[in-house]
Amino acid sequence: MGFYLRPQTVSDALTALAGGRYTVLAGATDHFPARVLTRPAEDILDISGVADLDVIRVDAGGIWLPARATWRAVSDAGLPPFAGALVAAARQIGGLQVQNAATVVGNLCNASPAADGIPVLLALDAEVELARLGERRRIAVADFVLGNRRTARAPDELVLGVHIPAPALPARSVFMKLGARAYLVISIVMVALAAEFLPDGRIAAARVAVGACSSRALRLPALEATLCGRFPDPDLVQPDHLAPLRPIDDVRASAAYRRSAALTLLRRAVTSLDEPGCGPT
Ligand SMILES: Cc1cc2nc3c(=O)[nH]c(=O)nc-3n(C[C@H](O)[C@H](O)[C@H](O)COP(=O)(O)OP(=O)(O)OC[C@H]3O[C@@H](n4cnc5c(N)ncnc54)[C@H](O)[C@@H]3O)c2cc1C
CATH class of the missing domain: 3.30.465.10 (Uridine Diphospho-n-acetylenolpyruvylglucosamine Reductase; domain 3)
Known part of the structure; x- marks a missing residue:
């Protein structure tokens, strides 16, 4: 069992980190479930x-x-x-x-x-x-x-x-996640889309990112460029836009399924930009 520190100030936390190797913990909901049945050995810096x-x-x-x-x-x-x-x-x-x-x-x-x-x-x-x-x-x-x-x-x-x-223009963003069930589930694919809008409703700037389809979540610059200057339209999203992704087969889904699900979620995300309550505000 290592040290357990619970500092009350940022300065004390930084002093501890300067003086030794600590694992920082906030909610510990990632840290402890990954160590079930193992004896905690590392020194903990609890920032709660x-x-x-x-x-x-x-x-x-x-x-x-x-x-x-x-x-x-x-x-x-x-x-x-x-x-x-x-x-x-x-x-x-x-x-x-x-x-x-x-x-x-x-x-x-x-x-x-x-x-x-x-x-x-x-x-x-x-x-x-x-x-x-x-x-x-x-x-x-x-x-x-x-x-x-x-x-x-x-x-x-x-x-x-x-x-x-803060965005320069009126903006909206959407998040969509696919798992094996609706809640309490590790994502098979998730997408996030943020768009800024011109006064006539066309997209002035877009940022799109996809998770669980590569070793880290990635933005899709070609899709972002395609969306710029256009009204939200799901048909703008094409399979080629997903080229940077490198999905894998695992217990949750095959790579091919992930790629197909990412395409569908991205199209739904673009569609939802145009839905009541999700327009530019
Ligand atoms: C039942 C269950 C369901 C979950 N469902 C989801 C889900 O649907 N989606 C999802 O994405 N995740 C999910 N998680 C994972 C987890 O809850 C989240 O990733 C959560 O946001 C982690 O936050 P935390 O504060 O608990 O992190 P911690 O466990 O405290 O820390 C996680 C990592 O970040 C480091 N760290 C934390 N804060 C700092 C800091 N300020 N500076 C430097 N390093 C830091 C720690 O050292 C550790 O390596 C789930 C976990 C459980 C147990």
Whole structure:
């Protein structure tokens, strides 16, 4: 059994990380289920008591999701329509008990190919804020997640939170997930689409990301370019747009099924941009 630290300030947390190798824990809903029947050996830095890391802030510049922001807090925060994909993901991750404890940042740092939050953060163009003693930096989520369970975080760094920039134009985003059942399920495929709209309803800018179809969630730049300047139309999404994806066969689905499901979900996501309640606001 290793050390267990529960600091109350960011400064104390960073001092601990500078002085030894700790596993950072937030909700621990990824960490502990992966270690069932094993004796905890590592030193734990539990950030669940750290002040200043739990208040979600929304201002003209965007949304700040601090490291302790749970999925439940995201659901309840009354976020603006451009973050609709994040709220939709928050309501589909695990069940209520998991949503009450599990954090957005934990989902990101765990870097599972099946993490529902990562395609959403990619589509929302989010940045990760990291800190080590005396130093802070921000990097794009696309540069933070390097692969299956691999991130750009150094061992002495703490992720303080994630910033989602406010879009320049009226915008909406959608999240769609396919699993073997509706709830409490690891995704077979999930897609996130964020779009900004011109006054006439055409798409001015789009970001599209697909998860569980590669070792990490990926954006689809060719599809994003195709959507720009067009009215939302599912027929704009073509199989060639999925070329960057590298789905695998596993216990949940075959690669071919994943590819086909991704195409269908992407078309549904584009269609839903045009549905009542999902237009530009
Ligand atoms: C029953 C059940 C259902 C689930 N359903 C889903 C689901 O539908 N979709 C889904 O995507 N996930 C699901 N999960 C997985 C998990 O709940 C989520 O990924 C969750 O968001 C992880 O957050 P956490 O705070 O619990 O992370 P933790 O377990 O505390 O941490 C996860 C990883 O991130 C690191 N970490 C956490 N915070 C920081 C930080 N601030 N700085 C640096 N490193 C950090 C930890 O060291 C660890 O490696 C489920 C889990 C369970 C048990």
